[in-house]
Amino acid sequence: MRFVFGLVVSVTAWSLAVRMGPIFAPVFDPLLVLVVYLAVRQGVAGRPTGPLTCAFAGSVAGLVHDALTGGRLGLYGFADTLVAWTVAKVQQRMVIQQPLQIGLVGVLASAFQLTVLAFLQFLLVPSGQLPTLGSAVLRIAICGVLLVAVHLLAEQLRIRYARWREKRWSRLRFD
């Protein structure tokens, strides 16, 4: 359910960015941020998610990206699936909880996604245009920053929700 909500928010954010100007579309990928965030947060607080669930989430997000961007279907689907699986596997082996670490994971995930995309385009879509170096760097940086921002926002919401629940419990008295 949270993934569907995240997907809706990401698509909305992406549509807004595209409407703001054509320069935002190639450097802004909120669907990747969603996928990496889910992969990083898997396993925390006892969530029953694993690399395969993350890979499915990446798969769906990638296909949505493909459908909305009008590119070749399966291009982002393949790349995002691979990224989600890899990040989830890394998360299982390492403790990634600090904002800086999460940002670094976002940067690396975005770079990995771009590499996969470039490789697939080179193999399957020779006429496809690769992003320029500048836009690639910007895209990687934006992904890292957005991931940190989403993480901090989610943490804040979690803390506030926990406080609200505590207050609610303290008001209840059992005589």
Place this chain on the structure above:
Amino acid sequence: MGERIQTGFFVLLLLAHLALLSQGSSAKGSRFEGYLLAVFGPLVGAVDSTVDRTSRAASDLRFASDLRRDNAALREEVEVLRREVVRLQGVEEELERLSRLAGYSRLATGDNFVADVVYVDPDSWLRTLVLHTGPERAETNQPVVVDRGLVGRILVSSGSYAKVLLLTDRSAAASAMIQRTRRKGIVRGAGDHLRLENIPALSDVRVGDLVVTAGLDGVFPRGLPIGRVTSVQSSQFDDAPADSLFRRITVAPAADLGLLDQVYVLTRSPLPEEVKQDLATDRLEQETEDPS
């Protein structure tokens, strides 16, 4: 679920994507893409329409602030004009009183009605217009004006339509005077501008002088703005003959004749019919006496 099974599923997922990729734009791929679009397309459409509505609302707000500013400016202008009307009413009353004392009878200023410009004669390039006068009936030779000045006169009238001869037409002319000096001459059409003729070479004329109707031609009432002097050539220096007694003066029309949407037709008959008939009879007699 064991790690091997998970890895197997993952590989299957990747292979499925590769299969989709290899299909390219085939029917199956397109159908699948169509399903995805059917699910997420409305969301993107909703975002688009929301952004559109928001930007439209923002522009409406900007427009509203513009309207408020314009409204304030127009209110100020109305105040100024009201004061001017009160002042002019005083002047009018004073003039009436002085005219009565001096036994002077002024010409009636007459009424006017609005007419729409419905056709511009392309052959004569803005030198004749066709007006739709509605229920009002225009008559030949009635002056046609706009707020900035004189446009021309009614040439032909038929039902609720009337043809206007613009002042810039080469066959059009009007008695005129320079407002500053009251020097009188004749304004003639010259295509896109006007020429002021019969102004003596020694008279005082300057560029920028306002030229108004003199009211001596029996068609146009006195005081309608015609245009402003744009060039004055004295006969001694220009290509006019050296013995010319008159200046060559060019006048730019006060009314922008290329932007006419609506005009006013002055309904006052400048000359009584009896006087017109007398003049016509005199002219006829003159022509029969001197056939050359």
